[in-house]
Amino acid sequence: MKRAAALIAPVLLIVSSVTLLGQAPKGQKAEEKKSILLKDFRPQSMLHVPVHNVYRARFPVIDVHNHVNDARSPASERVPPADVVAMMDACNVQKIVILTGKWGHDLQRVVDEMVKPYPDRFIVFTQLDWTNLDAPDFGQQMARQIDDAVARGARGLKVTKEFGLQVRYKSGKLLTVDDPKLDPIWAECGRLGIPVSIHVTDPEAFFHPLDNTNERFEELIDNPDWLFYGPQFPSKESILEARNRMFAKHPNTTFISLHVGNWPEDLDYVSDVLNRHPNVMVEFGAREAELGRQPRRALRFFVEYSDRIMFGTDYSPSAEMYRNYFRWLETADEYFDYWSAPEQGRWKIYGLDLPDDVLEKVYHRNADRIFSQFKGQK
Amino acid sequence: MLHVAENKVPRSRYPVIDVHTHFAWLARSEGPNAADGRLKFLATPEELLAVMDRKNIQTMVNLTGGYGAGMEEAIQKYQAAHPKRFVIFTEPQWHRLNDPNYSQFQADEIERARKAGARGLKVTKALGLYVREGITTGPLVKIDDRRLDPMWEVCGALKIPVSIHISDPEAFFLPIDRFNERFEELNNHPDWSFHGKDFPSNRELQEARNRVYARHPKTHFNTLHVGNDAEDLPSVSEWMDRFPNMSVELGARIGELGRQPRAARKFFEKYQDRIMFGTDAVPPPEGLATPQQIFGDELYEIYYRFLETQDEYFDYAPAPVPPQGRWRIYGLGLPDKILRKVYHDNAARMLGMAR
Numbered sequence: 001m002k003r004a005a006a007l008i009a010p011v012l013l014i015v016s017s018v019t020l021l022g023q024a025p026k027g028q029k030a031e032e033k034k035s036i037l038l039k040d041f042r043p044q045s046m047l048h049v050p051v052h053n054v055y056r057a058r059f060p061v062i063d064v065h066n067h068v069n070d071a072r073s074p075a076s077e078r079v080p081p082a083d084v085v086a087m088m089d090a091c092n093v094q095k096i097v098i099l100t101g102k103w104g105h106d107l108q109r110v111v112d113e114m115v116k117p118y119p120d121r122f123i124v125f126t127q128l129d130w131t132n133l134d135a136p137d138f139g140q141q142m143a144r145q146i147d148d149a150v151a152r153g154a155r156g157l158k159v160t161k162e163f164g165l166q167v168r169y170k171s172g173k174l175l176t177v178d179d180p181k182l183d184p185i186w187a188e189c190g191r192l193g194i195p196v197s198i199h200v201t202d203p204e205a206f207f208h209p210l211d212n213t214n215e216r217f218e219e220l221i222d223n224p225d226w227l228f229y230g231p232q233f234p235s236k237e238s239i240l241e242a243r244n245r246m247f248a249k250h251p252n253t254t255f256i257s258l259h260v261g262n263w264p265e266d267l268d269y270v271s272d273v274l275n276r277h278p279n280v281m282v283e284f285g286a287r288e289a290e291l292g293r294q295p296r297r298a299l300r301f302f303v304e305y306s307d308r309i310m311f312g313t314d315y316s317p318s319a320e321m322y323r324n325y326f327r328w329l330e331t332a333d334e335y336f337d338y339w340s341a342p343e344q345g346r347w348k349i350y351g352l353d354l355p356d357d358v359l360e361k362v363y364h365r366n367a368d369r370i371f372s373q374f375k376g377q378k
Numbered sequence: 379m380l381h382v383a384e385n386k387v388p389r390s391r392y393p394v395i396d397v398h399t400h401f402a403w404l405a406r407s408e409g410p411n412a413a414d415g416r417l418k419f420l421a422t423p424e425e426l427l428a429v430m431d432r433k434n435i436q437t438m439v440n441l442t443g444g445y446g447a448g449m450e451e452a453i454q455k456y457q458a459a460h461p462k463r464f465v466i467f468t469e470p471q472w473h474r475l476n477d478p479n480y481s482q483f484q485a486d487e488i489e490r491a492r493k494a495g496a497r498g499l500k501v502t503k504a505l506g507l508y509v510r511e512g513i514t515t516g517p518l519v520k521i522d523d524r525r526l527d528p529m530w531e532v533c534g535a536l537k538i539p540v541s542i543h544i545s546d547p548e549a550f551f552l553p554i555d556r557f558n559e560r561f562e563e564l565n566n567h568p569d570w571s572f573h574g575k576d577f578p579s580n581r582e583l584q585e586a587r588n589r590v591y592a593r594h595p596k597t598h599f600n601t602l603h604v605g606n607d608a609e610d611l612p613s614v615s616e617w618m619d620r621f622p623n624m625s626v627e628l629g630a631r632i633g634e635l636g637r638q639p640r641a642a643r644k645f646f647e648k649y650q651d652r653i654m655f656g657t658d659a660v661p662p663p664e665g666l667a668t669p670q671q672i673f674g675d676e677l678y679e680i681y682y683r684f685l686e687t688q689d690e691y692f693d694y695a696p697a698p699v700p701p702q703g704r705w706r707i708y709g710l711g712l713p714d715k716i717l718r719k720v721y722h723d724n725a726a727r728m729l730g731m732a733r
Contacts, residue, residue, distance in 0.1 A: 034565055036556045043559035043703065046548040048610040049638050204379040215379060266381040293706075294382050294690045334638045335705075346704055347691075348637070 038218060045348070049334045052351075054326035059360045060094035061322070062367040065197070065258060065285030065312025071102035071110050071127075081114055084317055085121055091322040094364060097123045097312075099158040099197055103149050111153040123371070125156040125197060128163075128185065134170050139184035146188050150376060156256075157189050161199040164239040165228055174234070177242040178249070186246065190253035193375035195281070197256040200243045202228060203290075203344075204265050207236045215345045222343075236263075240273075247277040254370055256281045256310065264290035267301045274308050281370060285314030288328050289338040292349025299352050306358040310366050315339055329354050329362070382690050387682035388675075392718045393436040395725035398541070398602060398629035398656030399673070401426055402452045403442035404469075415471075417448035421661040421673070423456050427463060433678040436722065439465040439656075439729070441500035441541050445487060453495040465729060467541060468496035470529060472509045475519065485528035492536050497729055498600075499533050501542040506583045507572060518576065521586035522593070530590060534597035539728050541627075543602040545583040546572060547634075547702075548609050559703045566667075566701075580607070584617075591621040598728060600654065601626045608634035611645050618649050625728065627656030630670050632684045633694040636707025643710050650716045654725045657681060669697030685712050685720065 069078050088096065098114060101107045101124040114122040126149030132138055146157060167175045175182075177200055189196050201207075205216040206228050214220060220227050228236075240263065247255055257280050261270040264287045274280060282305075284291060291298040302309060311329075315321045324339040332353040338344070354362065405418045426438060440456065443449045443466040456464035468491035474480055488499060510516045521544060533540050549560040550572050558564060564571050578586075584607065591599055601624055605614040608631040618624055626649070628635070635642040646653060659665065659673035666672060676696040683689055688711035695701050712720070725731075 034554065036561070040556045041561065042557055043561065044557045046559060046609040047634075047638055048612055049641055208379075265379040268381060290380075294380055296688055296690055296708075297382055332640055334640055348705065350640075350708075 045335060047335050051336070052327065052331040052333055054323055054330050056090070056092040057322070057326050057363055058092075058330060058356070059363045060092055061311055061363045062095040062097065063093060063313050063317070063322075064097045064256065064283050064310045064367050065314045066096045066098055066317060067100050067314070068096060068098060068317050069110065069114055070098050070100040071106040072100060079317075081117060081122075085118055087317060087319050088121065091319050091326075093317070093322060095121055095123060095367075096317060097125065097156070097197075097367075099125045099156075100127060100160070101125050101149075101154055101158070102127050103129060103145050107149055107154060108152055115153050123155050124153065125158040126150075126154040127158050127160070130162075130167050133167065133175065139181050142182075143184045143188035146185065146192070146194075147377065150192055150194065154194070155371060155374060156195045156197055157185075159196060159198040159200075161202060163198075164200050164242065165202075165233060177239060178245040182246075183249070186250040186253045190250060191375070192377070193373040195254040195256050195370050195373075197258055197283075198243070199258040199262065201236045201239045201262045202226065202259075204236060204263070205345075207233070218342070218346075219344050240269075244273060244277065247273075247280055251277075251279050254279055254281065254373065256283055256370070258283060258285060258312070259314075260284050260287045260291065267294070267297055271301065271304065274305055281308050281310060281366065283310040283312030285312035286340075286344075288325060289341070289344045289347070289349060291352070292328055292338055293347050295350035295352055299354070302352060302354055302358055302362065306361050307366060309362050310370070311363050313339075327351060329359060380691055384692070385683065385687040385689055387679060387686050389432075389434040390678070390682050390721055391686060391714065392721045393434055394655055394678075394721045395437040395439070395729070395731075396435055396657055396659065397439045397600065397627050397654045397725045397728070399438045399440055399659045400442050401438065401440050401659075401661055401673070402444075402456070402466075404444045404448070415444055415446045415448040417444050417452055419452070419455070420664050423460055423464065425661070426673075427460070429673065429675060429678075430463065432675060433682075435678070437463055437465060437725075437729075437731070438659075439467065439498070439541075439725075441467045441498075442469060442502070443467045443496060443500070444469055445471055445491060449491060449496060450494050457495055457497075462731075465497045466495065467498040467500045468492075469500050469502070470505075472504060473513055475509065475511075475513060475525075481525045481528050484526070485532040488529060488532050488538075489536065492538060496538070498539045498541055499529070501540060501544075503543045503546060505542075506544055506586065507546075507577065518578070521583060522589040526590075527593070530594040530597050534594055537730065539598040539600050541600045541602055542587070543606065544587040545580050545606045546570065548580055548607070549703075551577070551580045562699070562704075563702050584613075588617060588621070591617075591624055595621075595623050597623060599624050600728060602656070603627075603629055603658070604631045604635065611638070611641050615645065615648065618652060625652040625654060625724065627654040628681075629656035629658030630668070630702075632681060633670060633700070633702045633705070633707060636684050636694055636709070637705050639708040639710055643712070646710060646712055646716055646720070650719050651724060653720050654728065655681070655685075655721050669701040670695035672696060684709050685717060687711060 101110045103126050110124050115124055164177045205214050206226055209229055210220045261282050263269050321339050331351040333351040335348045338349045401421050402417045402419045405416045443452050445468050449468050452466045457466045506521045509519045549558050550570055552558050553573050554564045604626050658671045660671050661673040687709040689709045691706045694707045
């Protein structure tokens with residue numbers, strides 16, 4: 001999720017690299033050097049490379065990862081639904097999936113505002129309420145809550161990243177992702193034919209010290225609660241392994257493993273997860289930056305798993321945002337900004353130039369297939 | 379944090395001629411007024427040969443060979459002692475610019491240098507950016523100044539190439555501020571900034587250079603640093619199309635080419651007979667000031683990886699911080715046919731070396 005404002009200014013200075021080699025620069029004393037704050041450094045690319053703008057997606061798009069007008073948006077951030085639909089029409093975005101719909105009355109409000117007026121344009125997911133985690137029948141309670149949510153119009157379950165990192169029993173014990181207490185939840189989603197969109201762990205850099213070697217330094221300075229480095233946190237690998245055990249235990253439930261299985265930095269690992277768990281899909285919300293800086297490896301991944309990858313953004317919907325994603329997927333352009341750059345890290349991305357058949361699956365066919373699995377009650 | 383393939387290339391697939399190195403240079407090499415002609419030798423032949431043998435480097439071309447006695451010493455010490463392994467170029471004597479008959483003197487000097495064994499002429503960026511009418515004062519000497527015509531002509535007549543460095547990266551012509559993508563590099567080398575003062579624009583320098591190319595069609599100009607506008611391959615391509623007597627080399631520009639691997643790959647395909655391998659390597663400790671040019675195993679492995687593999691997101695220089703700009707590069711994965719030309723054949727042809 002995108003954070004609105006930076007609370008703490010980045011303080012890393014850009015200074016001479018020569019001093020690192022122990023050499024005084026020719027004719028100049030180190031103290032005379034100019035320095036700038038990293039946050040102020042906005043290098044303009046001198047490259048003259050082709051720019052291909054893509055105003056409309058080549059095929060209709062389903063954005064499976066969004067939060068527009070969700071259950072937690074304050075009134076000040078809400079966008080008139082008709083404006084969103086007009087923008088979608090302009091860009092060839094057929095549907096937007098609002099993942100964070102909560103439950104009960106909050107959910108009902110999103111259904112009433114977004115889904116009922118535009119049943120073909122918005123889909124809403126429900127979420128878990130961790131409040132009663134210690135109750136012996138927590139799993140069953142949540143299964144009933146999901147039944148209610150589906151009756152109200154929800155078509156999937158979203159699990160946010162607190163799961164595995166921060167959700168604890170009253171005793172202080174961390175809830176593990178494969179805790180059997182949750183089995184009734186995953187089983188119920190399978191029975192209803194609704195996917196579970198699950199965010200487990202975060203970028204690899206979030207598990208490293210926040211220092212001058214961290215490639216997501218500025219992002220972590222702006223969002224200190226995203227740092228999961230330290231003894232109070234399990235390792236990224238161990239959380240993902242627990243997640244994979246849970247995937248294996250519920251083969252009849254479809255899991256959409258958000259943010260490219262949350263390890264786009266290691267596509268070999270994600271490929272292995274997809275090979276081992278046929279019930280798992282991925283989407284690439286807010287991971288354009290990671291995939292776009294390894295375009296050749298990413299293209300191979302897309303071609304190999306073209307039936308398993310869905311389009312998702314995780315950003316406030318706007319024409320500029322979608323067009324940036326379309327350019328990344330459809331063109332062979334080089335060295336351009338990912339959406340929100342340089343928020344995640346100071347690098348540029350490269351287009352994937354996906355073949356049409358892959359593009360169409362990623363844009364909407366795979367999502368169509370997943371949502372057509374809906375069974376509902378009985 | 380990326381886990382991507384790393385393919386090490388300890389030896390190049392074909393023997394290499396590095397057409398752009400500096401293992402000797404004028405003892406007072408910065409600026410135009412190095413009058414005494416004494417050379418500083420930055421590494422012994424044996425030190426160089428050890429690396430060359432490990433890295434499959436057949437020949438190193440030392441561009442900054444000076445002139446006169448200094449140059450002759452370099453020829454004896456390197457080229458004559460190891461004829462297939464080292465090549466020495468000569469340089470103009472800008473400090474004599476205001477001597478009577480400089481124009482003819484300079485042409486004659488090149489002929490003498492050729493007889494002494496020099497295999498080409500190196501022109502540094504001093505021409506256009508440092509050399510002034512009063513040597514160090516007054517207006518800048520124009521690149522297409524008529525006084526230099528005999529110099530360009532004699533190179534064509536002698537069939538020796540001119541390795542010419544004109545202008546510099548586009549960012550060097552912009553203010554050194556928070557928008558400059560080469561901020562740190564310019565901070566480390568403030569004398570590389572050509573913003574303001576009476577400096578011509580990058581384009582004006584290039585156009586003056588192009589007029590020289592047009593005026594001397596029988597002279598081969600190896601335009602260093604990818605024509606010194608690797609950021610703008612469309613323009614370099616246009617010049618290559620206009621001037622058949624122009625070629626380029628790669629020295630210290632794989633950072634630029636490697637951040638646009640698709641455009642670069644097309645450039646290599648189209649101009650595969652006119653691109654030469656060069657590094658601008660400088661042995662340590664002098665080389666440490668320019669980490670993208672430190673002569674040694676690591677530097678050549680990076681170049682080979684860039685040319686031969688399709689690896690992604692790796693450093694273009696052996697340095698903790700990318701010295702020319704904070705980005706990473708991508709390999710070109712060139713086919714064998716092009717690799718052989720770029721590594722060796724094109725340079726062998728330019729230097730008149732037997733196959």
